[in-house]
Amino acid sequence: xxxxxxxxxxxxxxxxxxxxxxxxxxxxxxxxxxxxxxxxxxxxxxxxxxxxxxxxxxxxxxxxxxxxxxxxxxxxxxxxxxxxxxxxxxxxxxxxxxxxxxxxxxxxxxxxxxxxxxxxxxxxxxxxxxxxxxxxxxxxxxxxxxxxxxxxxxxxxxxxxxxxxxxxxxxxxxxxxxxxxxxxxxxxxxxxxxxxxxxxxxxxxxxxxxxxxxxxxxxxxxxxxxxxxxxxxxxxxxxxxxxxxxxxxxxxxxxxxx
Amino acid sequence: xxxxxxxxxxxxxxxxxxxxxxxxxxxxxxxxxxxxxxxxxxxxxxxxxxxxxxxxxxxxxxxxxxxxxxxxxxxxxxxxxxxxxxxxxxxxxxxxxxxxxxxxxxxxxxxxxxxxxxxxxxxxxxxxxxxxxxxxxxxxxxxxxxxxxxxxxxxxxxxxxxxxxxxxxxxxxx
Numbered sequence: 001x002x003x004x005x006x007x008x009x010x011x012x013x014x015x016x017x018x019x020x021x022x023x024x025x026x027x028x029x030x031x032x033x034x035x036x037x038x039x040x041x042x043x044x045x046x047x048x049x050x051x052x053x054x055x056x057x058x059x060x061x062x063x064x065x066x067x068x069x070x071x072x073x074x075x076x077x078x079x080x081x082x083x084x085x086x087x088x089x090x091x092x093x094x095x096x097x098x099x100x101x102x103x104x105x106x107x108x109x110x111x112x113x114x115x116x117x118x119x120x121x122x123x124x125x126x127x128x129x130x131x132x133x134x135x136x137x138x139x140x141x142x143x144x145x146x147x148x149x150x151x152x153x154x155x156x157x158x159x160x161x162x163x164x165x166x167x168x169x170x171x172x173x174x175x176x177x178x179x180x181x182x183x184x185x186x187x188x189x190x191x192x193x194x195x196x197x198x199x200x201x202x203x204x205x206x207x208x209x210x211x212x213x214x215x216x217x218x219x220x221x222x223x224x225x226x227x228x229x230x231x232x233x234x235x236x237x238x239x240x241x242x243x244x245x246x247x248x249x250x251x252x253x254x255x256x257x258x
Numbered sequence: 259x260x261x262x263x264x265x266x267x268x269x270x271x272x273x274x275x276x277x278x279x280x281x282x283x284x285x286x287x288x289x290x291x292x293x294x295x296x297x298x299x300x301x302x303x304x305x306x307x308x309x310x311x312x313x314x315x316x317x318x319x320x321x322x323x324x325x326x327x328x329x330x331x332x333x334x335x336x337x338x339x340x341x342x343x344x345x346x347x348x349x350x351x352x353x354x355x356x357x358x359x360x361x362x363x364x365x366x367x368x369x370x371x372x373x374x375x376x377x378x379x380x381x382x383x384x385x386x387x388x389x390x391x392x393x394x395x396x397x398x399x400x401x402x403x404x405x406x407x408x409x410x411x412x413x414x415x416x417x418x419x420x421x422x423x424x425x426x427x428x429x430x431x432x
Contacts, residue, residue: 042405042406042408042416043406045406045408045409045410045416046406046407046408049408049411049412050408052311052313052314052315052412053311053312053313053412054313055313056309056311056312056313056314057312057313059312059313060312060342115375119375127343130343131342131343131345132342134342134343134344134345135309135312135342135343135345135346136312138345138347138372138373138432139311139312139412139432140375141372141373141374141375142373142407142408142430142432144373144375144377145373145375145377145380145407146407146408148377149377211378212377
């Protein structure tokens with residue numbers, strides 16, 4: 001089944017698949033924390049549906065990661081039985097939900113990146129990667145449309161909604177740079193034509209967010225400091241709490257099913 | 259077993275067309291366009307299914323339903339395969355399926371209106387093409403408005419008719 005291409009660094013491929021799957025897993029979990037708590041019913045449903053898409057994509061990415069690793073680990077094993085240091089998600093997606101504005105701004109900054117990343121991945125030399133990306137991209141186009149629309153409406157809304165959106169943007173800005181950092185695993189994937197060099201996504205991402213933020217009357221922060229580490233397994237304290245919640249059942253009752 | 263002729267693919271497709279979608283039972287799995295292939299691999303029947311949305315919780319139920327329906331017809335050697343590519347699109351929903359959705363109160367998808375990440379151009383496209391307006395499945399009015407892009411299941415959006423004032427689901431294009 002697995003098409004093992006010896007020319008491709010399988011360890012780097014595994015690492016980069018974990019990054020994709022862990023981003024969607026952690027953000028999916030974060031977003032699902034809103035279920036039953038949103039400001040309005042429609043948003044509650046929208047957030048739950050977005051979370052569901054992200055968790056579905058996680059099953060595909062982590063499923064493939066387990067296949068590439070070749071040690072018999074399933075998507076569930078990877079999600080439920082790894083400790084924080086083995087997670088490869090961006091620090092951005094583990095940021096606490098904060099208020100609705102912060103959740104939305106985090107979603108928008110991520111969606112804009114996710115959209116560019118998946119678009120590039122649809123051209124992957126690895127057919128399995130390209131197939132998952134093509135599937136996920138259709139869903140993420142809706143996520144991006146929704147989060148852009150809401151960022152514009154709330155940014156260009158009341159004085160209070162504007163203030164909160166600007167604060168959310170200012171708070172999250174230093175976590176966006178990590179999306180564009182390139183390391184050895186990324187280089188290996190880019191050279192093999194399997195994944196894009198993350199740095200190449202910055203231009204299109206920035207063009208899009210500047211466009212939306214201008215329409216939302218929000219000021220793009222000028223800070224250049226970048227919080228990073230998540231993609232190497234160095235996380236903020238928040239991830240541990242997410243995992244404690246998410247992994248409890250499988251840790252306490254190994255192999256539990258229903 | 260060898261003495262009994264294998265049922266034809268047409269016959270099997272007919273059986274599958276009687277299996278309802280677990281979330282929207284008025285429409286069948288074949289109407290939905292998710293049965294991508296039905297073929298015999300020697301003595302084993304292989305049914306290839308594509309998921310609608312990657313996180314759709316109905317996916318595993320659909321597989322169970324297919325298995326149950328075919329086993330009931332005496333197919334005991336069965337293999338279900340998942341196909342991701344080409345990804346499912348609402349364009350594959352059959353004309354009969356669209357009628358069934360409308361009669362059930364769900365506005366069927368308007369092809370070619372899937373989100374594609376080009377927000378401004380798309381907003382203009384949707385605003386300019388008045389023929390793209392989603393018709394109310396109850397009164398047929400085109401005076402409708404989107405309440406939320408997401409509805410009761412991942413595949414639907416919430417709409418409201420401004421004429422008869424009824425809220426309704428729109429099976430959104432993907």
